[in-house]
Amino acid sequence: MSEFIAWDESFAVGIAGIDHDHWHLLQSLGVCYAQYRDSPATYAAADFLSDVHARLAAHFALEEKYMRRSGQPDLVPHQAAHAALLDAVSDRMEDHYDNDQPFDDAAFTAFLRAWLIEHFRTSDAHLVAGSEVP
Numbered sequence: 729m730s731e732f733i734a735w736d737e738s739f740a741v742g743i744a745g746i747d748h749d750h751w752h753l754l755q756s757l758g759v760c761y762a763q764y765r766d767s768p769a770t771y772a773a774a775d776f777l778s779d780v781h782a783r784l785a786a787h788f789a790l791e792e793k794y795m796r797r798s799g800q801p802d803l804v805p806h807q808a809a810h811a812a813l814l815d816a817v818s819d820r821m822e823d824h825y826d827n828d829q830p831f832d833d834a835a836f837t838a839f840l841r842a843w844l845i846e847h848f849r850t851s852d853a854h855l856v857a858g859s860e861v862p
């Protein structure tokens with residue numbers, strides 16, 4: 729089974745902790761997606777979306793802490809981009825559960841893949857290494 733998003737060196741931002749957490753995020757999302765595809769009766773769209781939201785939020789919290797501590801200038805717009813993705817995920821949850829819309833996993837995963845790859849290669853790539861305050 730193919731990975732959700734295979735790690736690619738073009739995602740590396742040159743900060744060890746961030747790069748590891750990006751790798752771990754992709755691994756975690758892959759586990760969730762495989763579980764959803766293999767066992768939708770016991771691990772439903774709601775479970776998948778909740779876990780995706782939680783894993784993204786955990787990564788964003790770590791990255792934003794790094795940005796705050798290292799005084800990076802684009803913290804506010806970067807946080808806003810993270811928040812927008814979390815809102816997009818929770819919007820899908822509301823569509824599915826509150827509004828009874830079917831969950832289109834192909835569309836959702838295509839959106840999430842594109843967002844993450846673009847974000848790694850643009851906003852995250854601008855993170856400045858080596859300036860973390862102990």
Ligand SMILES: [Fe+2]
Nearest residue numbers: 791847851852
């Ligand atoms: Fe980011």
Ligand SMILES: [Fe+2]
Nearest residue numbers: 750787791852
């Ligand atoms: Fe990131």
